[in-house]
Amino acid sequence: MSIGAVLDEAWTLYTKFFTRFFVLALIVFAIVNFVFALFWLALDERASGGVFLGVLALATAIIGQFWLQGAVVFAVEDARDGVFDASTREIFGRVMPLLGTLVVAGLLAGLGVGVGLFLLIVPGLFLLTIWSMVAPVIVLERSDVLGAFGRSRALVRGSGLRVFGLILVTIVLTTIAGNILRAVFSFLPLFLEISVGSTVASAVVAPFSAIALTVAYFMLREREEPVPEDVTAAAIQAEPAVVDGAEVAEPPAEAGEAEPAPDTEYVCPRCGATVAREATACPHCGQDFDLGGDEEPKGS
Incomplete structure (x- = not known):
């Protein structure tokens, strides 16, 4: 697996099926940012119910993040053959049974990485790298929470620096692109800036990171899967016979x-x-x- 190969395939999928990925992200972020906009509006006007809206906004953001991540994993699996067959409803429906596992695993990973970054930084970056494949493992291999952490580490083993480099590159690219897009909507009132501007900006940039990590997962998995013996034997048997130098x-x-x-x-x-x-x-x-x-x- 090379960073260039992952980014190349991720960019190809992102641009070829941009509308499909954009719609997936737009649905999630429209809900998440609408609740956040209500929360900030309540704080700005010192209205009652601010605490409730704050808790609701946090819960919505957490669930939405992992719902979208799981949806993008399924979408990449579907689109890697060059055809995006599944509908948006089918993709979100496939994620629903796994949403609880994704949320629990994501919260545990976020807690571990956060503590590591707060204490010594390096341990946090290490955990961020070895747990980067947790979501694809849960979605595509139907792993439980604890099994997903071990499986992710096994996949990344031997490619840690490349995976970390990929994460770093995608974070930098999406952060820059996201800030530029949000600045375009900065003239709007606060409520619209969050509910419209942030939604559009996030829907444009967020899928790319998830696509890149999912593509990396497939490449790491393909690396560890040897060619089956029966395929090799069949290839040998298929070679033509040669008699007197002629096939x-x-x-x-x-x-x-x-x-x-x-x-x-x-x-x-x-x-x-x-x-x-x-x-x-x-x-x-x-x-x-x-x-x-x-x-x-x-x-x-």
Whole structure:
């Protein structure tokens, strides 16, 4: 897995299916930012119910974040073959049974990374890297919370610096792009700036990070999966036979094992193929038969 390869595929998916990813994110952020806008409006006007709206806004943001993350994972899985088949409703519906697991795992990961960053920074960055595949593991491998952390670490092992570099690059790119887009809507009143401006900006930039991490997951998983032995054996068996420097078609049965029907078939002395008794030449290698020579019919 290389950072360049991941970003290249992620950008291809993002641009090719931009509208689909944008709609997924827009639905989530429209709800999240509307609640946040109500909360900030209540604080600004010192209205009652501010505490309730604050708790509701926090809960909505947490659930929305992981709901969108799971939806993007499913979307990337669907779109990697070049066709985005699933509808928006189908994608969100597939995430619903896994939402609780995603939220719990996300909160635990966020707590661990936050504490690590607050204490020594480096441990937080380390945890951020080895737990970066938790969401794809839960969504695509149906793992439980604890199993997802172990599986994520196993996937990242040996590619930690590249995964960390990928996370760093996507954070920088999306932060810059997001701030530029939000600045475009800064002239709006506070309520509209949050509910409209932040929603559009987040819907544009947020999917890219999730797409990149999901693509990285697929590449890491492909790296650890060896080519099955039966595929290798089939490839070997499919190689054409060579007789006198020329490729010939494989006989219908292995030479030496063919049992021709009595008085009806020959075995070609050149390639071992079983041919009809009335044939004057082997259809597989072109050997001419001298019916008066050494090629005697088997079973006669």
